[in-house]
Amino acid sequence: MAHGEEGGAGSFWRRYVFATDHKTIGLQYFFAAVFFLFAGFLMMMLMRWQLAYPWKPIPWFGKFLPARLAPNGSMGPDLYNMLGAMHGTVMIFLGIAPLGFAAFGNYVLPLQIGARDMAFPRLNMASFWLFLMGGILMLSSFWLPGGAIQSGWTSYPPLSIINPGQTVWIIAMVLIITSSLLGAINFITTTLNERAPGMSLMRLPIFVWTQLITSIILLLAFPPVEAAAVLLLMDRVAHTSFYVPAGVVVLGEALNRSGGGSPLLWQHLFWFLGHPEVYVLLLPPLGIVAEVLANGTRKPIYGYRVIVGSLLSLCLLSFIVWAHHQFVSGLFAGLANFFLMTTLTISIPVVLVVTCYVWTLKGGSIRFTTPMLFALAFLPMFGIGGLTGLPLGTHVTDIYLHDTYFVIAHFHYVVSNGIMIALFAGIYYWYPKWFGRMMDERLGKIHFWTTIIALNGLFFPMFIQGLAGMQRRLFDPGAQVHNRLVAPLNVFISFMAAVLLLGQLPFLYNFFVSLWKGEKAPENPWEATTLDWACPSPPPHGNFEKPPRAYRGPYEYSAGDGSRDCLPQGTA
Amino acid sequence: MSGNYGFWLPVAASSYARDLDTDFYLLLSGMVLMFFLWLGAFVYFLLRYRSGRAHQVERSGRGGGWALGAGLSIIVFELAVIVVYSVPTWAHVRMWLPSEKDAVEVEVKAQQYAWNVRYPGPDGKFGRTDPKLVHFTNPIGLDFSDPAAKDDVVLANEIHLPLGRPAIIRLSSLDVIHSLFIPEFRLKQDAVPGMSIPLWVKPTRLGTYDMVCAQLCGFAHAFMDGKVIVESPEAFEAWLKSRAPAAPTPAANF
Structure with a gap:
């Protein structure tokens, strides 16, 4: 096929900027997503200062903030709401999802199925540039008139209709969503059509399965919210009333709308994406953990078929659980029973997958490399995150816990302590493939231990704050009597956030210095079996020196009588 | 009142x-049990099967039976908790209302950034409201041409409830x-x-409690703070009498 050739040769621009090679696009996504992750992290640090020391001037950074938002360098409530909403948006749509799905998927998926490139290289390029435009527009909203979005990342109307800053958010979201849709189509087509001979579906590595299922979810869940976002845009700029009921009076002024709309409609359309989006964030890291666990235990993944079946049923079930975010929203109370049932049903495939991963360790020969440490830590962290979802998915207990810090702690244990940790495992695991150099193991282990300790110190106390009833999105929680006892925990939490920030320095140093100083990586440094390790590090344009073929399943470690440590998938 | 919190x-x-708390403790016990079973297996496997210990890799167990x-x-645990406890509790708390004869009726109309509280007054009827009449002296737009509106008791950021008697709260914004x-x-x-959502609650303890906003509603969301005062039925009736007939009380328009 000729399409794989283009973009390999040619000018600097064709090769590194407007590239069509899946590996270059993967790295473009990677660096963009890491940049956005750090941006989201810094927003969080500013909020953490405000929560720990309300009304106190922000040290050093405060003097760069405009007086309108931060009088005397101390944060105002508008700025706090902007940072909160943007932290969520940036982390979810510009950080974690592009890193796990687009960056790892683009680079690793074609290699693992033995393809020369993605099925639609130019669509792939369009997808990245739409994403980058959306991301830059999103961040630039801080400097535009009206500032950034202030209504939370969920943007519930009518607040999101009357607040400034929302229009730019909607336009940026439309760009990002369109980018995801193009990526999803590309990933599905590539996985189904571009597999090497012998790579049957049941020989696909778990990572490829997770990417395929993520793509299906994106393709089905994003269009409704894209349409919903356009309706919200119309409500703002064309004074329509899709989400505005009659008789809304804002600060003594009747809102100039005909009425007849429903604020709950947005919530349904938003969470129809919003909940599947959790699985968009989760599935690629689950795939990464499977690859690293099989490799680090030197044995096949336990229950391959159970895992694949669970992932497929997760995909299906993720579309019928959305209203568990709306138990106290004014939803008809009888419907809550239905969504309780579906929500608890979806916990089963998750339990199956996690148990399969834990049982993969049994009887292995475990190598505690840095990627393996991160992959192992994912299991208990995600376990806490998943299990604390039970009282939130149960309507009775959600009445009290909804919109408290318990929710924040729960989903950060999933996304931050779980998913982000798994993404670190992926970075350490595939770094040699991407850059042809090894990362330093000692620095990697320092990074691991500081990160894991800081993350737990950061998020565990929030369970306590949530149980005590502290609501989320409060500019100054201590202003309310019932929070006065637990609000001071924020000083400790913010300290741990600072430790987490410092803990990333060894990672950054390791990452950038190893690009030049790291030990040269061989083709297969981890003695892995999948096809991504059967090509040079980094792979040249077109990936494989001769067309690969899959001769067996993906995880034939300790094969035969156990005398051979591993039988690679592509070796006859 | 700060002694109520820990x-x-x-x-x-x-x-x-207590019913809601019991459901939480049931789930919590299952969560803790499940987590420590996983963690026990996890830690045991990590210690037992680390590389370097002389043992052959066991390839058995690809089935996923565990x-x-x-x-x-x-699923058995969850179904048990749900069927036996959660669904009936939910039906009691959210799908049932006490009869209007026995209950105290209160209307709570939220706005940026205050809770407007209204009692129907001696006639037991809420007067008509009209959004066009909303003014800072008339925060919920009470229509005084309606006779039922004349004795309505309107106040801000304070709900008074009698001990041991169910209350129906009609909530809107x-x-x-x-x-x-x-x-x-x-x-x-x-x-x-655009919606009026009925809720019920039966206070069982005298005291003053925090009444706050849990949904981000704008820049002063954190300061949308009120009080619930639970008092003896006699004290409650006396208070209600002292408020009626209503001169419209301006809500704090933040």
Whole structure:
């Protein structure tokens, strides 16, 4: 096929900027997503200062903030709401999802199925540039008139209709969503059509399965919210009333709308994406953990078929659980029973997958490399995150816990302590493939231990704050009597956030210095079996020196009588 | 009142608060058990099977039987808790209302950034309201041409309730979505413009409780703070009499 050739040769621009090679696009996504992750992290640090020391001037950074938002360098409530909403948006749509799905998927998926490139290289390029435009527009909203979005990342109307800053958010979201849709189509087509001979579906590595299922979810869940976002845009700029009921009076002024709309409609359309989006964030890291666990235990993944079946049923079930975010929203109370049932049903495939991963360790020969440490830590962290979802998915207990810090702690244990940790495992695991150099193991282990300790110190106390009833999105929680006892925990939490920030320095140093100083990586440094390790590090344009073929399943470690440590998938 | 709060669930002050807590403790015990079973297996495997210890890699067990067992036990546990406890409790708390004859009726209309509270007064009827009449001297737009409106008791950021008698709270919003949250009652419900959502609660403990907003509603969301005062039925009636007939009380228009 000729399409794989283009973009390999040619000018600097064709090769590194407007590239069509899946590996270059993967790295473009990677660096963009890491940049956005750090941006989201810094927003969080500013909020953490405000929560720990309300009304106190922000040290050093405060003097760069405009007086309108931060009088005397101390944060105002508008700025706090902007940072909160943007932290969520940036982390979810510009950080974690592009890193796990687009960056790892683009680079690793074609290699693992033995393809020369993605099925639609130019669509792939369009997808990245739409994403980058959306991301830059999103961040630039801080400097535009009206500032950034202030209504939370969920943007519930009518607040999101009357607040400034929302229009730019909607336009940026439309760009990002369109980018995801193009990526999803590309990933599905590539996985189904571009597999090497012998790579049957049941020989696909778990990572490829997770990417395929993520793509299906994106393709089905994003269009409704894209349409919903356009309706919200119309409500703002064309004074329509899709989400505005009659008789809304804002600060003594009747809102100039005909009425007849429903604020709950947005919530349904938003969470129809919003909940599947959790699985968009989760599935690629689950795939990464499977690859690293099989490799680090030197044995096949336990229950391959159970895992694949669970992932497929997760995909299906993720579309019928959305209203568990709306138990106290004014939803008809009888419907809550239905969504309780579906929500608890979806916990089963998750339990199956996690148990399969834990049982993969049994009887292995475990190598505690840095990627393996991160992959192992994912299991208990995600376990806490998943299990604390039970009282939130149960309507009775959600009445009290909804919109408290318990929710924040729960989903950060999933996304931050779980998913982000798994993404670190992926970075350490595939770094040699991407850059042809090894990362330093000692620095990697320092990074691991500081990160894991800081993350737990950061998020565990929030369970306590949530149980005590502290609501989320409060500019100054201590202003309310019932929070006065637990609000001071924020000083400790913010300290741990600072430790987490410092803990990333060894990672950054390791990452950038190893690009030049790291030990040269061989083709297969981890003695892995999948096809991504059967090509040079980094792979040249077109990936494989001769067309690969899959001769067996993906995880034939300790094969035969156990005398051979591993039988690679592509070796006859 | 600050003694009501600790590093755990606050004091329970409504008839169903304990039921909600019990459901939480049931789930919590399952969560803790499941987590420590996983963690026990996890830690044992890490110690027992680290590389370098002389043992052959065991390739057996590709079937996933243990996982199916774990999945099965969690669904049995969840179904038990749900069927036996959660669904009936939900029906009691959210799908049932006390009869209007026995109950105190209160209307709570949220706005940026205050809770407008209204009692129907001696005639037992809420007067008509009209959004066009909203003014800072008339925060909910009470229409005084309606005879039923004349004796309505309107106040801001304060709900008075009698001990031991059910109350029906009709919750709505003038502008954006707010959420009425009274931690000691284990009561939380979004206030949605265009909807009037009935809630019920039966206070079981005298005292003053926090009434706050749990849904981001704008820049002063953190300061949308009120009080619930539970007093003896006699004190409540005396208070209500002292407020009627109503001169419209201006709400704090933040």
